[in-house]
Amino acid sequence: MTIKEIAQLAGVSSAxxxxxxxxxxxxEEKREKIKKVxxxxxxxxxxxxxxLRTKKACLVGVIVPKINSESISRVTxxxxxxxxxxxxxxxxxxxxxxxxxxxEYIDLxxxxxxxxxxxxGTVVSAxxxxxxxxxxxxxxxxxxKVREVSCVYHDDYDAAKQMAQYAAKMSQKRLAYIGVxxxxxxxxxxxxxxxxxxxKAAGRTPDERLYRxxxxxxxxxxxxxxxxxxxxxxxxxxxxxxxxxxxGAIEAIREYNNDHEANMKVTGFGDNRFLRAVTGGITTVHxxxxxxxxxxxxxxxxxxxKAHTVPVQIKLGYEMIKGADQ
Amino acid sequence: MTIKEIAQLAGVSSAxxxxxxxxxxxxEEKREKIKKVxxxxxxxxxxxxxxLRTKKACLVGVIVPKINSESISRVTxxxxxxxxxxxxxxxxxxxxxxxxxxxEYIDLxxxxxxxxxxxxGTVVSAxxxxxxxxxxxxxxxxxxKVREVSCVYHDDYDAAKQMAQYAAKMSQKRLAYIGVxxxxxxxxxxxxxxxxxxxKAAGRTPDERLYRxxxxxxxxxxxxxxxxxxxxxxxxxxxxxxxxxxxGAIEAIREYNNDHEANMKVTGFGDNRFLRAVTGGITTVHxxxxxxxxxxxxxxxxxxxKAHTVPVQIKLGYEMIKGADQ
DNA sequence: TTGTACGCGTTATCAG
DNA sequence: CTGATAACGCGTACAA
Numbered sequence: 001m002t003i004k005e006i007a008q009l010a011g012v013s014s015a016x017x018x019x020x021x022x023x024x025x026x027x028e029e030k031r032e033k034i035k036k037v038x039x040x041x042x043x044x045x046x047x048x049x050x051x052l053r054t055k056k057a058c059l060v061g062v063i064v065p066k067i068n069s070e071s072i073s074r075v076t077x078x079x080x081x082x083x084x085x086x087x088x089x090x091x092x093x094x095x096x097x098x099x100x101x102x103x104e105y106i107d108l109x110x111x112x113x114x115x116x117x118x119x120x121g122t123v124v125s126a127x128x129x130x131x132x133x134x135x136x137x138x139x140x141x142x143x144x145k146v147r148e149v150s151c152v153y154h155d156d157y158d159a160a161k162q163m164a165q166y167a168a169k170m171s172q173k174r175l176a177y178i179g180v181x182x183x184x185x186x187x188x189x190x191x192x193x194x195x196x197x198x199x200k201a202a203g204r205t206p207d208e209r210l211y212r213x214x215x216x217x218x219x220x221x222x223x224x225x226x227x228x229x230x231x232x233x234x235x236x237x238x239x240x241x242x243x244x245x246x247x248g249a250i251e252a253i254r255e256y257n258n259d260h261e262a263n264m265k266v267t268g269f270g271d272n273r274f275l276r277a278v279t280g281g282i283t284t285v286h287x288x289x290x291x292x293x294x295x296x297x298x299x300x301x302x303x304x305x306k307a308h309t310v311p312v313q314i315k316l317g318y319e320m321i322k323g324a325d326q
Numbered sequence: 327m328t329i330k331e332i333a334q335l336a337g338v339s340s341a342x343x344x345x346x347x348x349x350x351x352x353x354e355e356k357r358e359k360i361k362k363v364x365x366x367x368x369x370x371x372x373x374x375x376x377x378l379r380t381k382k383a384c385l386v387g388v389i390v391p392k393i394n395s396e397s398i399s400r401v402t403x404x405x406x407x408x409x410x411x412x413x414x415x416x417x418x419x420x421x422x423x424x425x426x427x428x429x430e431y432i433d434l435x436x437x438x439x440x441x442x443x444x445x446x447g448t449v450v451s452a453x454x455x456x457x458x459x460x461x462x463x464x465x466x467x468x469x470x471k472v473r474e475v476s477c478v479y480h481d482d483y484d485a486a487k488q489m490a491q492y493a494a495k496m497s498q499k500r501l502a503y504i505g506v507x508x509x510x511x512x513x514x515x516x517x518x519x520x521x522x523x524x525x526k527a528a529g530r531t532p533d534e535r536l537y538r539x540x541x542x543x544x545x546x547x548x549x550x551x552x553x554x555x556x557x558x559x560x561x562x563x564x565x566x567x568x569x570x571x572x573x574g575a576i577e578a579i580r581e582y583n584n585d586h587e588a589n590m591k592v593t594g595f596g597d598n599r600f601l602r603a604v605t606g607g608i609t610t611v612h613x614x615x616x617x618x619x620x621x622x623x624x625x626x627x628x629x630x631x632k633a634h635t636v637p638v639q640i641k642l643g644y645e646m647i648k649g650a651d652q
Numbered sequence: 653t654t655g656t657a658c659g660c661g662t663t664a665t666c667a668g
Numbered sequence: 669c670t671g672a673t674a675a676c677g678c679g680t681a682c683a684a
Contacts, residue, residue, distance in 0.1 A: 002677055013655045018679055027653065044437030048383070049677035052374045052660050067406070068399040076393050080420045092418040094406045111370035218603050244600075251603040259606065259650075274570075274600045277544050277577040280585065324585075328661055339671040344663060353669065375661035378676050 001043045010037040021045060060300060061091045061109030063102055064120040069216075069244070070272050071289050075120055075142055078293020086301055088115070097216075099123050106131050106139070116300040118142060123183040138303035142296040144186050145313065150303065152296040152314045154287045156190035157197075159269070159318040163239065163285060164198025166320065167267055170283070173236040175199070176210040178224045178249065180241045187216075191241050191269065210235065214245050221248025229256050237265050243272035243284055250279065271321050283323035288316050327369045336363040347371060386626060387417045387435035389428055390446040395542075395570070396598050397615050401446055401468055404619020412627055414441070423542075425449050432457050432465070442626040444468060449509040464629035468622040470512050471639065476629065478622040478640045480613045482516035483523075485595070485644040489565065489611060490524025492646065493593055496609070499562040501525070502536040504550045504575065506567045513542075517567050517595065536561070540571050547574025555582050563591050569598035569610055576605065597647050609649035614642050 007014040010033040019025045020034045037043070051057045060083055064072050076092070083090050091114060095101035102119065109117050116137050121128075121144040132139055132148040141151040167175055179192040196206045209232060212224040225238055225248060238253075240246040246268030253262050268275070271286035295314055333340040336359045345351045346360045363369070377383045386409055390398050402418070409416050417440060421427035428445065435443050442463050447454075447470040458465055458474040467477040493501055505518040522532045535558055540546040551564055551574060564579075566572040572594030579588050594601070597612035621640055 003679095004677080014678080015655060015680075016653090019654090022679075025653065030654090044433070046378075046677055047438045048374060048377045049660090050679075052372075052378050052662090052676090053678045053680090055660080057374070067393070067402050068396065070394065073394040073399055077420065080393070080418070084419070090418050092406070092416050093410070094403065107370070112373045218599060222603070247600055247603045251606070254606055272600070273544065274573055274598070275604060277548070277573045278601060278604045280577070280580055329663095330661080340661090341663085341671055341673095342669095345670090348663080351669065356670090372661055375676090376663075378660090378678090379662045379664080381676080 001041055003045060006034070006037055006041065006043050009041070010034045057113060057115050058088050059091055059112070059114045060088050060297070061093065061105065061112070061114040061117045062120070063093045063095060063105045063109075063117065065095050065097045065122050067092075067094050070274070071143075071242075071270055071287070072120055074289035075293035075296075078290040078295075079118060079142075079297045080293075081290075082294050082297035082301070088301070097122065099125060099128075103127060103131055106135070110136050113137065115304045116140070118296050118300055121146070123181075124185065138300055140296045140300045140303070142292050144184075145315075147313075148311065150299055150312045150314075152292045152299065152316065153186060154292065154316050155318055156186045157194035159285045159287070159320075160191040160194030161198035161201065162320055163267060163269070163283070164195040165202045166283060166322075167237050167239050168199060168202035168204050170265060171237045173234040174207070174210060174232065175204065175237045175239065176212070176228050176232070176235050178212045178214050178221060178228075178238060178240045178245055180214060180216060180245075187241055187269070195239065214241070214248075216242060216244060218244055218248035218251070221245030222252045223248070225249035225252035226256065229253070236263060237267065239267040241269055243268035243270040243275050243282075246282060246284070247272075247275055250282075265323070265325055267323070271319075276321075280324040281321065282325070284321045286319040286321050288318075292316055327367055329369075329371060332360070332363055332367065332369050335367070336360045383439060383441050384414050385417055385438070385440045386414050386623070387419065387431065387438070387440040387443045388446070389419045389421060389431045389435075389443065391421050391423045391448050393418075393420055396600070397568075397596055397613070398446055400615035401619035401622075404616040404621075405444055405468075405623045406619075407616075408620050408623035408627070414627070423448065425451060425454075429453060429457055432461070436462050439463065441630045442466070444622050444626055447472070449507075450511065464626055466622045466626045466629070468618050470510075471641075473639075474637065476625055476638045476640075478618045478625065478642065479512060480618065480642050481644055482512045483520035485611045485613070485646075486517040486520030487524035487527065488646055489593060489595070489609070490521040491528045492609060492648075493563050493565050494525060494528035494530050496591060497563045499560040500533070500536060500558065501530065501563045501565065502538070502554050502558070502561050504538045504540050504547060504554075504564060504566045504571055506540060506542060506571075513567055513595070521565065540567070540574075542568060542570060544570055544574035544577070547571030548578045549574075551575035551578035552582065555579070562589060563593065565593045567595055569594035569596040569601050569608075572608060572610070573598075573601055576608075591649070591651055593649070597645075602647075606650040607647065608651070610647045612645040612647050614644075618642055 003014045007017045093105040117139045121141045129148050139149045145153045180188045182189040214220040214224045246266050267283040269285045271284050329340045333343045419431040443465045447467045455474050465475045471479045506514045508515040538550040540550045572592050593609040595611045597610050
């Protein structure tokens, strides 16, 4: 079904049909005819052809490191909500944590073309920044603070600082921290720095022997927590950079103590609902992930419409969630 | 940057550039020239224009009820893996469990047009079946058994039957089941029927007072488990239709017993990794969700390429996961 | 208000 | 092997 066929069936020109579908400017009489034909044929204009002509794709590319993660899926849900409400479609790309793929997808989407790109960033390298600068379409980074383009991020530093102070109060003995690579400025550098700043503010001296670095997986959290317990003694709190890592740590603690009650607490980041329900709640930080998805999508659409030039940085707050064990 | 400009810069025709980019059929001399120009300009052909011309979008529409769910995100990860390996992009639509939106998106995607649609189905109504029959592009349903189109689904009935027999062995007293709406043939009807069949096979008489129906959320699982404990006594096992519901039940049990050790066990479906790590593992069923995503994408691409006509039904097996508590 | 004609960036055809 | 040229389906100046 093309617009021409519809025009023929309705006995009008294709331009009239096009106008009927878009602006207006068509007499009541023809409007009726066209309407009838469209309804009986179930005609729907081709989005492709329209895009080619109008240069407006109503399409946004979303690049995420992985989809099987609560934080990311909440961000994605927020993005999707805004996009679909505004008639946009979402082209989703999953990079499996390959930084290189992020660049490939930015390139691919740019030339697709999409109207804009939302990147749920992990590591922002120099090559990323170059790509941001040269980008032909608006880009919004969510989850990381970036100077080159607009971004929506969380206050990781302050959250971690406050968390450390909480944890210091809870701890009678030694306090360990399992972080992630500093390459990730948000979950890595900011949380680690904030955490150690919090420790100092609480009058504690950070101890390198009590610091471990994990990947973003439960397995890795499990391994690092095990390592801590085997090599160090008198730890009563293991603070983790994510709830996923915390889940691994909980598993490790249970196993290390042969299912007996252990005198060891775990804290996390992210307020994973599953974890909260099942454990009764550990001390963690609630970040408004869905909100950051919503904000980033709104920001992006605004940029596509108004041709912004000045990058905007939006910092979202957080909420400490006290554990049931505290 | 258009193909014409590239052609001009390289001193060849646009057709030559097109051939260079696709099939071949271009002399070594010109090939060099074109290559150089493309590299210096960073030209990338417009996917839009290509689609319009070739009627091949290299685009697959994926419709899911929600993204913030482990099973769905695993399915999606599988789909994405296959699609990106084969050079396809994924257009993701989230329906928020509105069955009506599924139909809208099918319609939208069909006229987009996309090369095919994967529907992570929940409730398959008569209108769905009508849409399947009238579809102009291949459709694969994942997670539900459907006769009208190809599908990839899990053996929910047998899994539930076996689960009931396990649960019956574990139970000394009364055994409750929290299911979901029968409108969902897979997680609802099949699991419920299988479960009761398993109970009978184990020599138990199903008791309606011990059956509850929940939504697909922790909150709902929590509420139904609470209701069970308040109204019925001597329950020692609560089997749940999903791990998410099971998580809610675990929370309810903990709260009902004021954090004291309860003599009550929970089973689930889905083998949620988070739940396994944190609880030490409840008895559950592992479904190969990622595999079903992979299979459905492979099936769909095969259909787009070979113009299949006969629907294929793929049933995937399952694996019982014994709980640590058993 | 209406229809004609052109162009968006590609690929496919066909004559050279 | 190559280069004009005609589509693909739509939106829109422009003339009527």
